[in-house]
Amino acid sequence: MAVIIDGKKLAQQIREDLKIKCEELKQKGIKPRLAVIMVGDDKASQVYVRNKSKACDEIGIEFEEHLLDGDIQQKTLIELIEKLNQDDSIHGILLQSPIPRHLDINEAFRTIAPEKDVDGFNPVNVGKLSLNQDTFVSCTPYGVMKMFEAYNISLAGKNVTVIGRSNIVGKPLIQCCLNKDATVTVCHSKTKDLKQHTQNADIVIAAIGKSKFITADMIKLGAVVIDVGINRGEDGKLTGDVDFDNVYEKASYITPVPGGVGPMTIAMLMNNVIKACEN
Numbered sequence: 001m002a003v004i005i006d007g008k009k010l011a012q013q014i015r016e017d018l019k020i021k022c023e024e025l026k027q028k029g030i031k032p033r034l035a036v037i038m039v040g041d042d043k044a045s046q047v048y049v050r051n052k053s054k055a056c057d058e059i060g061i062e063f064e065e066h067l068l069d070g071d072i073q074q075k076t077l078i079e080l081i082e083k084l085n086q087d088d089s090i091h092g093i094l095l096q097s098p099i100p101r102h103l104d105i106n107e108a109f110r111t112i113a114p115e116k117d118v119d120g121f122n123p124v125n126v127g128k129l130s131l132n133q134d135t136f137v138s139c140t141p142y143g144v145m146k147m148f149e150a151y152n153i154s155l156a157g158k159n160v161t162v163i164g165r166s167n168i169v170g171k172p173l174i175q176c177c178l179n180k181d182a183t184v185t186v187c188h189s190k191t192k193d194l195k196q197h198t199q200n201a202d203i204v205i206a207a208i209g210k211s212k213f214i215t216a217d218m219i220k221l222g223a224v225v226i227d228v229g230i231n232r233g234e235d236g237k238l239t240g241d242v243d244f245d246n247v248y249e250k251a252s253y254i255t256p257v258p259g260g261v262g263p264m265t266i267a268m269l270m271n272n273v274i275k276a277c278e279n
C-alpha cells in the first residue's frame with residue numbers, strides 16, 4: 001500500500017507561507033497584483049479563473065480579470081497584453097487557455113513580458129528552463145516537483161517515465177525531471193508498447209487525459225505514481241489517469257484525484273506571482 005501524497009495539505013502550507021510573504025511585501029508598500037485574461041465563455045475556464053481569484057483573495061494578492069468577447073481580433077488581445085506589460089502595478093499576467101481557435105495563442109504567450117509570465121509559457125522562460133536557469137516554471141510541473149521535494153523523493157538516477165508531451169504539462173515536466181538528474185523517458189499517443197516503458201519506471205507521471213488509463217499491471221512494485229490527469233465522468237465525479245484503487249496497492253507513493261496535483265497547480269501560480277513581485 002502506498003503513501004498518499006496529500007496535495008491539498010501541501011498546497012495549503014505553501015499558501016500560508018505565501019500569505020506571510022505577501023504581507024511583508026505590502027509592508028514595504030508593494031501590492032502584488034495578478035491580471036488574468038479570459039477570451040470567450042468556456043465554462044471550465046470560468047471555474048479555473050474563479051478558483052485563482054479565490055486563492056489570490058486568501059493570500060492577499062490583488063486580482064483583476066479582463067474578459068474579452070470570443071469574436072475579438074488578434075490585435076485586441078495583443079494590445080491588451082502590451083498595455084498590461086507596461087502597467088507597473090501589475091506583477092503577473094496570465095492568459096487563460098483555451099482561447100478561440102481563430103486567435104494565435106503562441107503570439108499571445110510571446111507577447112507577455114517574460115518577467116510577468118507567471119505561467120512560464122513565454123518561449124524565453126521555456127528556454128531558460130531547458131538551460132536549467134532560474135525562471136518561471138509552468139505551474140503544474142512545478143507543483144509536481146514540489147511534491148517530490150516535500151516527500152523527500154529524490155530523482156537523481158531514477159528512471160522517470162512521463163506520459164504526455166503537451167507544451168503546458170508533459171514537456172516542462174520532462175525538463176524539470178532532467179534538471180534533477182533523472183533518466184527520463186517520454187511517452188505519447190504514438191508510443192509503441194507503453195507498458196514496457198511504465199514497467200521499467202521508478203517514477204511514472206501520467207498527464208494524458210484518459211480516465212483510469214494507467215492500470216496496476218503497468219506499474220513496477222514500489223514505483224512512485226503521479227497522476228496529473230483530471231477527467232470528469234458522466235456522473236460529474238473527477239477521476240485521474242491512474243486506476244487509483246488498484247495502483248495504490250502496488251505503488252510506494254501515489255497522488256489522488258482530486259486532492260493531488262490540482263491544488264498544487266494553483267499554489268504554484270500564487271508562488272510565481274509573489275516571485276514576480278519580489279523580482
Ligand code: NAD
Nearest residue numbers: 140164165166169188189207208209228229230261262265
Ligand atoms: P493534452 O491533451 O494536451 O496532452 C495529452 C497527452 O497525452 C498528449 O501528449 C498525447 O500524446 C498523450 N496521449 C494521449 N493518448 C495517449 C495514449 N493512448 N498513450 C500515451 N499517451 C497518450 O493534455 P494536457 O493539457 O497535457 O493535460 C493532460 C491531463 O492533465 C488532462 O487530463 C488535463 O485535464 C490534466 N491537467 C491537470 C492539471 C492539474 O492542475 N492537475 C493541469 C493541466 C492539465
